[in-house]
Amino acid sequence: MHHLIPLLVAVPLLGAALLVATGRFLPRIAAEITGVVVSGGTAALAVVLLLNSEPPMVEWVGGWLPVGGESVGILVVGDGPALGMATLVSLLTLSALAYSWRYFDEPPTGHTGAFTALMLVFQGAMCGFAIAGDLFNAFVFFELMSVVAYALTGYRIDEAKAVQGALTFGVVNSLGAYAMLMGIALLYARTGELAMTKIGRGLDATGHSGPDALVLASFVLVLTGLLVKAAAVPFHFWLPDAHAVAPTPVCMLLSGVMVELGAYGVWRVYGTVFAGPGGIPAADLTRALVTLGTLTAAVGAVMCWYQRHIKRLLAYSTVAHTGLFLVGLGVLTPEGDDGVALYIIGHAGVKAALFACAGVLLDRFGSVDEHALHGRARRLRATAVMFAVGALGLAGLPPFGTALGKAVTEEAVGGPLTVVFVAASAITAGAVLRVTARVFLGLGPRPEDAEYETSGSDEEPETSGLLSRIPDTMTTVPAVLLAAALAVGVVPGFGDLVAASVNEAGSGGAHVSVHWTLHGVLLGVASTVLAVALAGLAVTRPAWVSAPGWAAPLRRLQSGHVGDYVAWLLMGATVLGALALPGVLGS
Amino acid sequence: MADALIVVVLLLVAASATAAVAQRDPARQALVLSFLGTLLAALFTVLQAPDVGLSQLAVGSALTPLLIMLCVRKIRRRGRSKEDAR
């Protein structure tokens, strides 16, 4: 069985290569069917492997089994979290491909399957990153997924915003990747190994007296790369610019899983490389991740509230939620890991569904602007219901999977950090509900335009002309995704299953049971009530919750200037180093 | 002897990297990058990495600068034809 793990990468890549090789002769429908079949087949393979991941599997690609504990090959891991992420990636790619069925008006001449092929490569790259057990191999697939993502983000070359967002995305993420590679080189210099577990053991063997500057620098550099992908403050600036302009099916993948893979990478790399006595002490990691995560959640939530461009609003809500994931992972408890895993699964379904609904608006009205669309989408009842349900899922209304994940994570972090969870989910959900009320119901007065903001009107639809009727695929897919997000919380035993496989792979091996608690349900309901209240207030008394003066500088930071973002990246690396410094000085 | 050579090439690499950043005109920057690519190829050969040196020579000193030049040419041509149209 373990020989099949690398096929999660090979099958989508083969599908993509075949599509390009035959691209000139293939009718469009055949290309799209091939894409769905290959993507679905990979998803099925991922599910089968996931069901067999007890006990966790490992595979040495190329058959280079370790001799005397040493190998020259590349390690691929097949444990619960790795295969779980691969499954999530594959299922979401499948739904994005189904959603984009007959989507773009004109594929590039002679390259009928280009979009589908890029999506398949994206799927293979994300699967490859999820199952990587070798640090350099993780970098290679990190880079592959970035490269495909840049191309997909800039796919609509007629759009000025799209190409600008894609370039910002490209420059910032590439720089992050190079920082990560510098960190890998430093680790290789110290330990002479590349497999993550071997590096971890090498650090422990050489660092009897605790970590030194070399370990700290490599930690900072590797985490910079991963946190750029995870869009943690202050590495987050590229995300709204890119996610707001990418084609909708791509947004579903970017916000649904790619960003979360950054958080997953942090979990994997810290757990296997830096968690030992020669690595970074737990207290320092907790300080770094909880600080940055809280900041990320706060900035994401505030910025989300002030957006009028609906896709940009959703992108900021992804920033806020990634902050919550980082806080949950940062406390380094088995419950925290379980909660975040469930939260990521639920969030993927909800966020992808919300983007899918925003895509319906774009293709029906040629605009994703909350102000311009005020009251214009009254007829789209099904979309309206799904948008509202998605908002409630975002708020964490039980029994959504997001609510279960949030409740378990809140239990794990405890204390004042619970407030961050409730506030961030309530504000982002409130913003989405506000959009629902204004756009689909036409409630309240048309809001006034602000000075420093991105408008979402005058966008080109992604289909051939404006749609007069919404195709069934574009309503079925978000409905299925929302149902899946609901099932994560409702299906009995699912939470325990996820928790068991996460704990099996994570450190300690402590098995904890995951279930609904009264405390969690009450907090979930509280966030939802708060979200509804905020949305109601925004619609009826816009002046009360409009941007206060202190929010203006925060908005000005998001300047769209790539130089600013690079400067922030350097600043972020320094902050990360400062946050983790006490452990190095103390040893 | 080998050490002295390595030091010299390293310092040259650092200097030409500075020049590549300081040269704000992209067409000239492409030339500096090409020079930097050649220096790196030399450095890699001195560091006993002929494979890497060869590919750096092909990619760093030929392909990348060529792509930058083509890009600059397109942007300039575009600027000119826009002015003609006015």
Added chain:
Amino acid sequence: MNRLRLWLLAVGGAGLAALLVAACLDLPGFGGRHHPYGDRAVQASLARHTANTISSVNFDQRAYDTLGEMSILFAAVLGCVVLLRQARDEHRAPPEPAEVARPVRRYALLVLPVALVTGLYVVAHGQLSPGGGFQGGVVAATALHLLYLGADYGALERVRPLGVYETSDAVAVCAYLVLGLASVLAGTAFLANTLLPYGTFNTLSSGGAVPLLNAAVGMEVASAVVVLLAHFLDQAVEIEEEHGS
């Protein structure tokens, strides 16, 4: 705003610089002897009769990395094809034949075959001497573009049917994957180099699957670079925007 960026740059750059310098001082000295993975790789390469250890690492021990790298190139080419496609408001204008000085033309036409052969030679001897699919592929593809200097753009376009190169790019990726999958079908690990005999050390056919994977990469790199350059040349020379749009 600009001042804020400079402050950030100064503080962030200084912090990162301090961190990096401190790390450099903790690194094992340059030229040290501790290379456990490297020593193992040399042994493994010799055991499989591959004279050039780097090729053995690239195409045998860490062939999975090379698959990822190949896919990056493949994806980037596909991305450039998509990004540099002719937009709705653009048209093609055949370029005027450019005047090239006669010595330049002669030189280019003379160097062209030499460079092409060198490229192919470098690809073919990848498992023996420095070089291999990447280096040779780039050299061969760049050499083809000397034709732009030596003759003119039209001549280049005639010997460069783009569709064929795009297809061969994809076919090469397929070939690499199929070679990898063959070993899974044979019941071993993905990309395992155990199906073919390892041959005699230091000959062209040594190293088992290494020469085949090397050739696939060479083909992929050569076609990919041709396609990349072609699309940039197209933009620089042929594609024009409609005026007044």
Added chain:
Amino acid sequence: MSTVMHVLPYLVAAYVFLTGCYGLATSRNLVHAVGCLAVCQCATYVLLLAVGYRDGATAPVFSDIAPGSRPVVDPVVQALTLTDIVVGATVTALLLALVLQIAKRHGTVDPDELRELRG
């Protein structure tokens, strides 16, 4: 000499990386910025190969030396650098393609004049 020699290659790599970042942050032309990103990447090559170097060793190619007769430098970092070089070239190409489209759609390649996405 020897202490300097022990860290100089690493310091040069760090310097090149930071110089590239500086150029990237202060660039007034996107083509130039992509060039600076290529400079940043050069730093990773230098660091990787410096890490794998061994005094008095030769290249790990055994077509003209007998195996075991001389020490060889670390082949793994060389393979990693090869991968890295190809990655760098493709990323540069893709980003340049995006810059071309920006030039067409925005009419400028000065990042200070791109004002579509903000707030």
